[in-house]
Amino acid sequence: MNLEFSDDQKFVQKAARDYLAEHSKLEVCRKVLESGQAYAPELWKGVAELGWLGTAIPEQYGGAGLGYLELVLIAQELGRALAPIPFASSVYLCAEAILQAGSEEQKKKYLPRLASGELIGTFALAEGAGDFNPSDTTVTFDGKAVTGAKFPVPDGGAAGIAVVVAKEGAGVSLVIVNLDGAGVLRANLAAFDPSRPQAKLEFKGAAGDRLGAAGQGAKIATAVLDRAAVLIGYEQIGGAERALDATRTYTMSRFAFGRPIASFQALKHRMADVFCKVQIAISNGYWAAWALSNGNSELAVAAASTRVSASDAFTLASEELIQMHGGVGYTWEYDCHLFYRRARALAAAIGTPSEWRDALVSRVDAA
Amino acid sequence: MNLEFSDDQKFVQKAARDYLAEHSKLEVCRKVLESGQAYAPELWKGVAELGWLGTAIPEQYGGAGLGYLELVLIAQELGRALAPIPFASSVYLCAEAILQAGSEEQKKKYLPRLASGELIGTFALAEGAGDFNPSDTTVTFDGKAVTGAKFPVPDGGAAGIAVVVAKEGAGVSLVIVNLDGAGVLRANLAAFDPSRPQAKLEFKGAAGDRLGAAGQGAKIATAVLDRAAVLIGYEQIGGAERALDATRTYTMSRFAFGRPIASFQALKHRMADVFCKVQIAISNGYWAAWALSNGNSELAVAAASTRVSASDAFTLASEELIQMHGGVGYTWEYDCHLFYRRARALAAAIGTPSEWRDALVSRVDAA
């Protein structure tokens, strides 16, 4: 048993943290949030040049051929920096789907461009409100064309391709759609976290290229979402760690009644509770990262555990971040709300924690 | 609008509190708990002589002909005193069932003896574990005799009669059974709170006297349980108030690090949270007591609200009572566990809070 990342992996993380500390300051996130930009292009270009987009993509498809233990640590740093780029949509979801289910030809066609960042991909799953089961999809694929609407789709405005969950005959298939092609209407939606934009995609007979076997879509989607749950979980962990750190720093410097407010026991105990929640998430994350990196069957349970604990940790940490800042924490000017927005956005992505809890019980019970 | 009890009602409460402070000290509860007695006979005799058992029973049936606003306040004091007597089983459940559904003859036959305390009654609903829906009963009534087992039955060892929920043909009926008669086997069960004993009743063709119309049992039982939920809720409120008060008193006198531990903010905030929970329960209790006393249709929702909030308040208050006492709170010698036991026992009675939450949503939705 060895529950530590290797020195090489820690080096990758350190490098990522240093790079983002310089090139993804919170002003960068705020600029996207306030300007309505789709993402921060310089930062996207930067991480692409560093090869982060292809971290887990094999070299023959233009990737770095590193592994998921490296990718999760990069994800943790992107989360810590609240990086305003379509990394999750393009790498954890779209590229992973193609890696998992793509034909050799599809891999050759898409992965190099996704790895280089010239192409941005996303994953079109949800269809409006409530929980969503792929087999409930009302979007159809007739073998050639896709028809129907998907929303919200993360980075649906910026993406060049989307992997779409659609009905094909009686079953469900995944279909790659070129979003710049004919028969695709896009509309940006007002997002809770404008630094991670959402869009509505309407397909009116848009040309589609099936990904994986017909009728296997639900199965593949589940596998892809499990993998994304781990990677997004690490982004949430990074965000939660930073939110707690910012809470700590502020409460130590803010004085009331002649004392730093961090010396008030009620706040101390609540910060301790946040710390514990973050540690629980990290430990589940280690488990899931290991299972992801070596294809262990425990991934199904570990991914759900990570998804839930990381969502809870980031949500609590961001709520306490504002609360312990008091009035200024509620101002647009301070950065607290950037964390609060990101926490909600990530908790709403790829299925809510409640859905994952429910799934976890079935998976544990089946194991 | 007037959300206050009348001076007369407050006088009844004050008298009850004073009497119990003298005759139902915690030693009385402890004695029953440690001795395996069914209840404290002197105390039972005393409250009977004071007419409490008949508080809400009309005078023509030997009651005091007061109302439910008086009865809830007596219940609150019995709860505060952790009185070790079968008051709830005999008064809130058995007598209420007969009042609600009994024939004139049955009322004449049973109510005076229940009011005088010479007869102890109970209500036999549960059949083992899990939640319980009257229509799931496996106990049968053929119009004359009752067959099957009920457990746990509160005060099933001490009671002279039980109102039994049983299948009659396709429907469910309530049946009064003389527990001292032939065909009744009783076995005491080890209770979480031995000051409120539980028993298993086995009926082997025991003679039964139907209460209310055949097939109306489920409907009547629901009405009886709603009323009992309010009255037991007031016992829980009384217990919670005292638990908080004892926590307050102890933490003010216990010193650590040169300060009373009540001056540590983490404990202060948690005691404030307990106080708020108790107040929420009290406010719901007022609502339910009013609805109960004037037969208002809001009783269905108000009773469920009281049942849940009072259970939660007493549970939290009793857990914090032990926790804030530290080590001594975990000793048999200290009285903390008497509250902890009673809180669990009352929460497990007449349906769990979870069941009542579920019922509340249906009722609100229907309203």
Add this chain to the structure above:
Amino acid sequence: MNFDDTPQEAEFRAKARAFLDQHLKRLDPNAPGGDEFERETKDDIARAKAWQAKKFDAGWAVLTWPKEFGGQGLGRLENVIFNQEEAKYHTPPPIYGIGHGMLGPTIMAHGTQAQKDRFVKEMARGQVIWCQLFSEPAAGSDLAGLRTSAVRDGNDWVINGQKIWSTGAHYCDWGMIVTRHDPNVPKHDGLTYFIIDMHAPGVECRQIKQINGGSGFNEVFFTNARVPDSQRVGGIGEGWKVSITTLMNERVSIGAGQGAGRVKDLFRLAKKVKRGGKPAIQDSAVRQKLADFYITSKGLQYTGYRTLSAISRGATPGPEGSIGKAVGAPLSQQMASFASELQGAAGGLLDANAAPDASWMEGYLASPGIRIAGGTDEVLRNIIAERVLGLPAEWRADKGIAFRDVPTGTAKK
């Protein structure tokens, strides 16, 4: 014990409704409420003033105030009944809460006869609007730590410093401000309270943008702003005592204000969205949450009524009023969070056209402010612990020493 109106109350309610029917349009009871942004346009303010004048002239304004001050000398109960009814109609944004709920009563309690005559009745009719100038960047929960200075100069006082979180200051005509006239005595002893003209030279408002995009609060800067001594409320050094009156009234209005919240809307949402293929309201986990929210909300509502009922029988409003906000504020965040999650992926949107009910996500953005403004969760728990339960006060590093010597940590920064 009676949760229904007495005949007199019912009659009063009917009269109120009759008046409101004449002038306002009823709300659709089935339309979700939603948390409003604090964005009062000039036009909103004008409409609010017009409506207040109508109420005043018809005898429906500041009902609890004495007749001499333009009120009706009615009890808090009648006031609540009127508010309950008014809440069923489309009205301009409420901009008089602070003036009528807190500042007016403070002047009535501590002001000179001249101040009462000059200001209170005018305030009642609402053609001039008042704001509160208490909090400062370095004095929030620790209000008495405020630094805005007042220096005597002849018959005037010269005010310098900065206030923050002043609701509506940017459209207000008058403000009530607590200042420090003497930093050389312990902090509570060096405070003095004034009425200040918001249009006076040296008074500058800057709206604060909130995380939800609203900007109901202001920073207010004072640069040699002059206030005549005749506008001093209470004695020199009595500023803390006077402020307490203001804050106690705040607690009462808030305490009564919170409550049932938006539970109805939440049930409505749970019927609209699906969980596991069925309407979410049929999902057992959702039902457990709905029940808890309902029960807590009802409990808060009736806790407020209990206080009210006691007050209407002559009891003085006590610290119990804090329960409403102590529980209600976090509850509003928990409900908004739950309702957002109920909407699944759409819970990550603020888009009314794409989400079943985006007002919940707006509410999730607004709720942190509710937990902070007008007394943080922490302050309210301290009040309940110390003033209701009588637990020992927190140790004080600033006790009995001159304000100027109180540690501020600025050295550390």
Add this chain to the structure above:
Amino acid sequence: MNFDDTPQEAEFRAKARAFLDQHLKRLDPNAPGGDEFERETKDDIARAKAWQAKKFDAGWAVLTWPKEFGGQGLGRLENVIFNQEEAKYHTPPPIYGIGHGMLGPTIMAHGTQAQKDRFVKEMARGQVIWCQLFSEPAAGSDLAGLRTSAVRDGNDWVINGQKIWSTGAHYCDWGMIVTRHDPNVPKHDGLTYFIIDMHAPGVECRQIKQINGGSGFNEVFFTNARVPDSQRVGGIGEGWKVSITTLMNERVSIGAGQGAGRVKDLFRLAKKVKRGGKPAIQDSAVRQKLADFYITSKGLQYTGYRTLSAISRGATPGPEGSIGKAVGAPLSQQMASFASELQGAAGGLLDANAAPDASWMEGYLASPGIRIAGGTDEVLRNIIAERVLGLPAEWRADKGIAFRDVPTGTAKK
């Protein structure tokens, strides 16, 4: 990163299992575990000693201790592997945790060579049993507030006072005690640490009955009990430093100990009992709870393993170990409470014949002790806040003053 055994670890695990198979009966993996009462009969103790001797003689005792002290000089990892395997068998009650986990390491760290030679190896074989004598009625969370006095008399020290919460003291042969040799200096400076013979005159044990009926703890009274100075551990006045060593080891053992808890049993129960006519595990609300319990338990288990993994690579056990108990102790109460409610009316019983799984109600009675013993929830949160997050320490009313002058409130009582 590897959650599986390395080949060496797997081999070690196999060897351990082979040894255990020879001597013990395997537990039925599907039988619910249940919280055991602390009721060690004379017979239990005898069996425990016999088993410990067997382990010692076969080289499976105190694996992490150096060979010279009867250990095997193995790492914590091997130790955990052995414990994991041993936990799968029927064993006598564990009575060596304190001696082997805390006291032995303390002697090894601070004892004289003579003390090490005399006591440590003997302790390893477990034919004599050791207890810890730290807490006092007026010194629980505030351990350094202890009052039991030690007065020098020739080559002896004379001990007077009372200790409490001493696990197993009634069947122990030796104890390690912290005393106050000087009340005239600040409280941490006046403490001295000794090894004491529990059979010596003037030492009297009285078992404490717990709320769950168990009585594993004792009050221990000292009346002019004499201890030779040769049994002093560490210097005069170094008692606090030595105690910290003991307590740090406690934290590590507990930290690793907590974790996965009884989640499996909870799933089992949820299949057995019904909710709404179906097995409770199919109920959405039940599933949400099961998931949270599972996730927190797994998170704690792996948090313990992370610490372990770091230690096995040479890191020194830090305050992070507190997470296991800070989260695990309340979790055990929440799980027991939930499992009791799952059993409906039967959740009000302690009757194994009438309830589907009465061990949960037993557990609900035991769990308050878990939240208190060996560091309360509050102490652990303070440790995390101050020692992990580096937040400022609580203000201290007892700082820098002679112990005898520290306020005790006894006047108030």
